[in-house]
Amino acid sequence: MNLRIIKDEKMGSVEEKMKSAKKRVYLDHAATTPVDPAVVDAMLPYFTRFYGNASSLHAYGREAHNAMDEARKNVAELINAESDEIIFTAGGTESDNIAIKGIAYKKKKGYIITSSIEHPAVLETCRALEREGFEVTYLPVDRFGTVYPSNVESAINDETILISIMHANNEIGTIQPIKEIAKIASESGIPFHTDAVQSAGKVPIDVRRMNIDLLSLSSHKIYGPKGVGALYIRKGVRIEPIIHGGGHERGLRSSTENIPGIVGFGKACELAKKRMDKDVPHLFKLRDTLIPNTVNTIEESYLNGHPKERLPNNAHFRFTAIEGESLIMSLDDEGIAASTGSACSSKKLEPSHVLMAIGLNEVEAHGSLRLTLGRENTDEEVEYVLEVLPEVVERLREISPLWKKEFEIERWRKEMEKR
Amino acid sequence: MNLRIIKDEKMGSVEEKMKSAKKRVYLDHAATTPVDPAVVDAMLPYFTRFYGNASSLHAYGREAHNAMDEARKNVAELINAESDEIIFTAGGTESDNIAIKGIAYKKKKGYIITSSIEHPAVLETCRALEREGFEVTYLPVDRFGTVYPSNVESAINDETILISIMHANNEIGTIQPIKEIAKIASESGIPFHTDAVQSAGKVPIDVRRMNIDLLSLSSHKIYGPKGVGALYIRKGVRIEPIIHGGGHERGLRSSTENIPGIVGFGKACELAKKRMDKDVPHLFKLRDTLIPNTVNTIEESYLNGHPKERLPNNAHFRFTAIEGESLIMSLDDEGIAASTGSACSSKKLEPSHVLMAIGLNEVEAHGSLRLTLGRENTDEEVEYVLEVLPEVVERLREISPLWKKEFEIERWRKEMEKR
């Protein structure tokens, strides 16, 4: 077994040190990815040598500006856009906010169509706009988490100012038919935004062929640094800024440009594009070992999300009668980093809005596990997970008062239906 | 002479390579600073080893979360705040936007008092709010760039919801009497915000003693990485978020936390605090060599800004009959990185709003030069500047049709007064 052993001299307690000397398998790439060493190398000179402000006239400023131009080209190329259609942001959340509020504030009023399984960066932005007087429809999804283009089509009315449907879901990994949806939007003359934070680098994206007007990206999901993202804005699409200041990024996102971050993001995009042919089959292979071996080995375990139209790196399970957090903590104890769903909601107590939207009840939703693979995961790591996971599930089921208590579970189900 | 020679293997053209093999003296620390090597060292492990998402439950997540807690403490300590009064942002601009819009959107309507010499991050935010129906007063300053507390006091009315006055000006370096202003605000029960992006680490700040409710910081001005900042929000002060999403930073600034950036910023704050006793006298010494030697040596050269109440690292000059950009480009050619004023406005054509506010006319405003020192600058570098600057000014004056043309200048002055 060739597991990565991480020895930790920096961290605090002895307990932590012991823990980190153990096998560690990172299977939470949908939450964030390690930064590729080539990306770190690309960034490093911009901290201490080429540290200028890209707006400065002098040589330091020009070095920074050139580096940013290069990065912008790399980001654009990943999605077949032009460089001047890319603005840099502080991450996927900001990109989503700028896109959606940007259109809304430009139009001043109107009606927005989105789905019920968007990331909170989209959902909460739409809810904020509702409080400001905009109207929003949150389209339902089927049990695999798919938004139907026909539903989008029938939701459109004369006041519709924006359609925003994510490319791939961050929890269950379902890939949406955004090409069809974008076509409908384009035929109706409505701007179409997609949150491609999870799909970029894993599913080919071509904003031209796919008729996309606005597209959000985040660096730290594709082996780039955290705190950087981009928004693609098709030429001719007009938006209002939400951050005001010195007029950077064509006035759409003021603030001294984060050159090392931008350079790293550019490098990450370049690598993502270059490696896609190699990374994606690798992810498929690991995922397609993980999924069948889990659902076939563990009693009452199920796959959530679409069986085929799903991200190559996403495996999302549901286990009867156990609760997700205790599962995560148990796996963590065995050195396996996993998640119940989106990182940002896993500390909250409500069941995932995505799992509820695909028709699970609360108890089912609480029993979920997301394993998301990355380019550095190995066959051996997946094997190790397949060894540990059944044991952990079994142990928690032994503790659970619901396991093999059909009657109990049925009672609660009825309670839930009453609500 | 012990000048830093930077050899450049990474940059593009031969011309660039030649240039960067020359002496380079960086005197644009108000635009941005190099990242301290100790800061880079602190950040590095968080790119490739402790790369978790701080919201994740597993060990990687906890490592990230602990690192962020530590950084938050360091930021808080620089300004004598509590850790839980600090939220991390993507930079000074975002901090200013969150503070000002955050209060405005909470109050829904009202009247804001600020000054006419704020950074665009404050000014443009206020202008955006004016378009949304808020009222704003931009207080005048005297010829040194000082806002009078008495003017703040008389501007207050029953509808005043916020007073925002910067701590130190980014162009001319004038330090404002914010303690007096904050006292007035506090006595009137009005929240007081200050943009301390330029002053932090150079002038002591104590948010408790100074009665500050909201304070903006930016990492890249104090030898930390770009793309990170913080907003201090005194306990009990309520603001609305402007970026919506997963609910990070107490719901006030959603997005996966930029852990390496935050760690770097924390380290930069720690260093700033620790080094203040050493850095500030060093800056004073260099500055107080630079200023008198320039104004005494170069004919018709003047200091802009306050002679005493000014940042220890700021020297801002005005030279009759020459234009700032050509001065910057000439200095750049001699390896000296300088600025005409704020980095973000130096590519624009309008004269600086700050210089106009202190009573200069447009032609005078165009003839300005900002030299801002940093902790790594040396006596020798200042000597070099004092050698080069007079030659450069002389050369440009030879080219200028205005030099020694009192009559010409007078004519234009009259034209300007007519407007």
Added chain:
Amino acid sequence: MYSEKVMELFKNPRNMGEMENPDGVGTVGNPICGDLMTIYIKVDGDRLKDVKFKTFGCAAAIATSSMITELAKGKTIADALKITRDDVAEELDGLPPIKMHCSNLAADGLHAAIEGYKRKCDVERASYGMPG
């Protein structure tokens, strides 16, 4: 996030499992909210001779369940009724704030089991939203 004590009891819970012929059973919590806890007691005179649990829930819920069984075992019924949620949290070196409300139900579970013993029936108390 969790104290070492919480993690230790989560990993190696004491007194875990169903009890045969218990004298009292209390079920609290609500799986809809992610936590359901059953506490079983065996009474000898006025003392809790044995206390066991089964729990569906997060690590905190499991650890608090385990902790209550240890705290209660051997105590008189009167003393056991004095154990509060705060006592449990304290014995565990604290719980994350977000866990204090929903996952720290074990004291309630014990009280419910004792009530069941007194009333000679199982007692189930759903903490929120559900009829008792």
Added chain:
Amino acid sequence: MYSEKVMELFKNPRNMGEMENPDGVGTVGNPICGDLMTIYIKVDGDRLKDVKFKTFGCAAAIATSSMITELAKGKTIADALKITRDDVAEELDGLPPIKMHCSNLAADGLHAAIEGYKRKCDVERASYGMPG
């Protein structure tokens, strides 16, 4: 930002300086906007025997001034009048977009000087906001 040609002419401008007894003088631009340019010409027959300049302004303004003197020198007045702003920018391998409007005044300056020569007086044209 600037082409090498712009930087070269900015650093080593040709034909810089006031001209004694010029046949025509044209001043364009506006120091309020940051650029003021004076072009001097000496005419021999229908040809520009000499062209000189003085400029207050950015590097682009200085480089375009220098360039126009080189382009115009030796040309007939008719040909010199055909030189456009775009010609100057092109000869400099381009100018940053932001500089095209305000700092690329040299062709105007030359035309003003020629007009001055024809009208036997100095010509001053302020580009924006100012009376001529």
